[in-house]
Amino acid sequence: MTDPWTVETRELAHDRETVMRHGNIYQIANGHMGYRGTLDEYGPDELVAVTLAGVFDQVGEAWREPVNAPNGGYTRIRVDGTPVSALSRPVTSHRQTLSLKNASFERETAFDLGGTAITISSRRFLSAVRPNLGVVRYSVTVSRAATIDIETGIDGDIWDLNGPHILGLVCEKRGETLLVRGRTNEAGKDVVVAEAAAFGFGEERSVRDGKRNLRVVAFAAEPGKTYTFFKVFAVATGFDAIEGSAADAAVAAVTAAKAQGLLVLEAEHDAAWADKWAKSDVVIDGDEVSQHALRYSIFQLLIAAPVDGSANSIPARALSGQVYKGAVFWDTEMFMFPFFLHTSPEKAAELLRYRIRTLPGARRKALTEGAGFRGAFYAWESQETGDDACTYFNIGDPLTKRELRTHFRDKQVHISGDVAMAMWEYFKVTGDDSVLLDGGAEVILECARFYYSYAYFKKDKNRYEVLDVIGPDEYHERVNNNAFTNMVAKATFEIACAAVAYLAERHAGALAALVKKIGIAKELPLFAEASRLLYVPEPDPETRLIEQFDGYFNLKDVPVEAVKAQRIHPDEYLGAGQGLAVPTQVIKQADVVMMLNLFKDRFGRDVKKANWDYYEPRTEHGSSLSACAYAMVAAECGDLDFAYKYFLKTAKLDLEAQYKVYVGTVFMGGSHPAANGGAWMTAVFGFGGVATGPEHVAINPRLYPGWKSLAFRLAYKGDGFAVHITHDAVTIAAEAANRQAHCFVVWGRPVSVAPGKTVLVDRIVKVA
């Protein structure tokens, strides 16, 4: 029986690919930084990385990417002078464990050194309370008396994809604290790691080994006795909002932590994690595999969630490394945001604040793309400034070894609407207008302004159209009137009007100031007109099909496999102008079906079913964003077997880590928080049938037959509920601290749930 709270293996990987996959699976993070699931004695060759959230650097013309810090968790040992390590010594047993409960990584490895049994065990976590702090507890035991040297400290030899990002590395010691520091290449800002260790034994001396700044503790070990120490490391940078130097901050952090001791650090960390799980856990009764995979998915979202007040967001590969430039994509708003919005709205707000913070970058992008637009055109690949990290030539062609011109950056305009919709969704579901007032409304209006500037009017058809875009299906570039994009643009105009109406009623002064600040008064009536006259492809009256974009149905209708079979090289990209899928109806990922899911209120089940049936067989699912959209619509249409299959596919993606690691020479390995969010959505929205609106929460369960029950917590309008769904009934328990009663509509029947009360709704109305 699988422990639903841990991930464990006894496999000690040596090949680079498994080391990489384990590094992803066993990673820990605390929103401020990520630490890959590598062993204490590992170095850059084993893809150790302490990746910093929101800190970026570029070297030459290479991709700009997050900065990896020197590794303050480094430890290795010698026994009787011989290095004993998972890298070199005969290992007799190995076990490594990720605890989902408190985001800690443990390993225990036994060696045989000429008859001496040696056991190393360690545990580490990144404090959920102190964002820049890492904590390591390390133990060693020998079966026969031996001299042990523990070498621990900071490894400044950093694995970079496109580095080196930290120049002029210096090793220092301040009192008992080790320091490694340097400056970033681009901004010339400090990056400092400090380390402090608490040993109750042995004799300590300092060693500099290349870029490693180490302390060596030598002692004579008695047989069978376990020697344990703990250490802490802190990362501080010139990018942090700190007073004084980064070095001082790092030293202060480790000094305080060491003084408070391991038990305190563990206790506060564990308490924070208990709170996270209390808010976020989903319990599936009767299906261990689903339970484990879903919990792992939720875990991935929790470790990547930005630190409060950081105005950071979550990159598409989270904090698992420098992959994908550490960039934030639409993945966040469309696939991760709903989880946070419905479990930890304060984290959802943080994600939105990132978009508010990067509004100036989105404005710059609008002005400079194409013929120049107005408003906010958000970056397709967004880093800390909001300028676009996506290049115009973003995919390598294995056939010609050239970079292919792709239009992800300049034509995937739905990104701005994705952001605007998330802004509004937050307000609708939480009732909290503070984000709107603190820049969110400005973002919404600037996104509407962008679409107005981008759209064209077709006089003879009396409608606005959105031309020359890429929808979610990236295999078809530069298409006209993509149903998804047009709907998102239309929604943006509607939201802009709704936001203005709301502010006019409740915050007239703030609205007036905003309208004046961005000089948008004359455009507001145009937004209203555009919200009415913007064309969105309609379902065909007979077939109920929605054409993905103008002319899609004229494309060659060939099976996905037939397209793939034509590839000359297995890594050949199927899109980008001349790709094999371009002249066909084969699509990369959910597009119309994504739209139907996103705007589920606006379309009937007949339309969903018809389009699902049409598009699913034509979908390559070449993106991790695809499966969950199909799964949710399948659940809604009653195809629970399919929904389950795609739910599992999504939920297990990072746990099994069987994804592609290299595309050509580009390292692509890393976790998929969008898929993790998709797994949560499929469980709660798909099988749970939850839909939160401004007036009430609808629950129309479509529980998978193999599940006995599904239970989760729901945050709504500032209050909290425990929802428990079985095949026969839905139970909603309002938390005692709730401030008011809320309406739930279960199986179409409205019920009011007052603070502290529990309401049970039977599936079948029992006639008394």
Next chain:
Amino acid sequence: MTDPWTVETRELAHDRETVMRHGNIYQIANGHMGYRGTLDEYGPDELVAVTLAGVFDQVGEAWREPVNAPNGGYTRIRVDGTPVSALSRPVTSHRQTLSLKNASFERETAFDLGGTAITISSRRFLSAVRPNLGVVRYSVTVSRAATIDIETGIDGDIWDLNGPHILGLVCEKRGETLLVRGRTNEAGKDVVVAEAAAFGFGEERSVRDGKRNLRVVAFAAEPGKTYTFFKVFAVATGFDAIEGSAADAAVAAVTAAKAQGLLVLEAEHDAAWADKWAKSDVVIDGDEVSQHALRYSIFQLLIAAPVDGSANSIPARALSGQVYKGAVFWDTEMFMFPFFLHTSPEKAAELLRYRIRTLPGARRKALTEGAGFRGAFYAWESQETGDDACTYFNIGDPLTKRELRTHFRDKQVHISGDVAMAMWEYFKVTGDDSVLLDGGAEVILECARFYYSYAYFKKDKNRYEVLDVIGPDEYHERVNNNAFTNMVAKATFEIACAAVAYLAERHAGALAALVKKIGIAKELPLFAEASRLLYVPEPDPETRLIEQFDGYFNLKDVPVEAVKAQRIHPDEYLGAGQGLAVPTQVIKQADVVMMLNLFKDRFGRDVKKANWDYYEPRTEHGSSLSACAYAMVAAECGDLDFAYKYFLKTAKLDLEAQYKVYVGTVFMGGSHPAANGGAWMTAVFGFGGVATGPEHVAINPRLYPGWKSLAFRLAYKGDGFAVHITHDAVTIAAEAANRQAHCFVVWGRPVSVAPGKTVLVDRIVKVA
């Protein structure tokens, strides 16, 4: 000294490429059919082709192309039983001559057969009076007594690029007439060649040799005596507008011709050619090379000109074979039409009638391209129905061996405006409104309707824009607001309004009927609005540069050679989505400069000069249409050396035939009537400085310093003029038959030239 009326070589080509080039250079044609410059005894391996104008056929999925007829001009001999042929026998001398004066091909070849000297000479022409008739005179002389077999008749073994097009070939004899007939693959229509020969000697018997239907005339030849016969062949098809069967028509044609005899056939043909040259010749005094090349260019246009009443046009490779699908491109209206308009307006009208005839095809194309448009979207590659022969995958990629998606067909929308402008230009220059009334106005209105349907309105800029097009520079596909295209669209709206205004005044009934027929009443005010509000990129106030399309100036500015140097394969196409020129400012051919030349009245010399200077170094001149546009604008800007260089480049293109013959495996060899037309335009419009408007003819000579004088005939408003230009004076002689006096503005000074009068205008006004 070169005979300015002939092209001659003593080179007997054996390699396939020279045979091909000679076949082009020495071709003859009469508008109804072309006959490549091959020898009497040649067959399909030597690329013999009798290509029929306006008759097309398709086999399977291969390119649809013109039908080549069986070769009725075939003759070979045996001397004492041994075949004597340029293909096999030791040739002691050879000479072949193309006479430009009367479009006849002559050859004289001497052989040595074991000490016997044998001389073959022949001459052939395609009758300028009887479109379906070919005439051959053939002689043989031997130095010693010998038995000669002359085998002459019809060779049914046809060279096809994508054939066979004629199925079920049958050889027959009707009386003395030989027949080869079959049916086309696609339409199943008859293609028949009949041949009759007049021998005054020998004994005749029939021979069928494979697909050859021959008569063998055997005789004992006396030493030194020349034996001459003549033969005629006629091609008739089920596509011809004839009564009765094609076979009957062909037999009747050769029977009549043979009866009338060679002298009559020659005399009527020569008279017709004398008339052509009287109307069309341009005389350059002081530059034999230019004179010869220009006359050859004019010759090419004359042989390709459609037969009166055929409503045919001129394919981009004329009648030199099946190359380029025998399709009509914008080449005709933009590069050939002006020559005919100003020399033989009845041919210009024929070219226009082709577009009127194919209007239904243009309507079909509009409806089916993209999201579907209204009006007339003319075919990029037009055959007899006006449906588009251009494929969506029109260029082979040597790197992947795949066909590249190109947007020539669906995005090169300027073609419709090119047609509409030619319609209007004909009316302006000839004063003849019959073409307008016979469908021309309908074409113009349907082209305007197409642009209205294609264009979008940008409300916030209060302008129409033309999006997603390819301009003349085909290396940049799917661009917005291409200056050339937008200007052409704007002109089309203007012309539509002007045509309606003219018809309203002069032919109100016809206008009313037309407006009703095509239901366009409500759209006419929109055309007027669009003619005012259609955006055309303006010259920059400071640099005077016009941006070729939105964002062009943001592209990488690299030398043409640097782009070419990156090619992996020499035949790699530089455009089409991922081509090497796409992200750069390197352009295939004149685009902005083409526009400045086409709309020369609307731009000052400063704009022309600035844009010429900017764009010329960035132009690859990868199209035969490029050089003349740059030459004309250079002449206007006073850079006569450059103009001369590019004039010669254009004028010598087909005469020297040093163009690319194969692109990948696609045969591209053939003549370039657009370049021929460009040579004429450069001479008359460029150096001659002629510009014909509705009110007067302007002449602002920019005579090349190396030329003493330039003389040409000009057709204007139904009358004719001989114009003679020296460095000091312009002499205009009105033909006696002219109906009225016309105004010429020479060096800015208006003069009236009455019928039969000659006016001399000095460059420098002499004060008396």
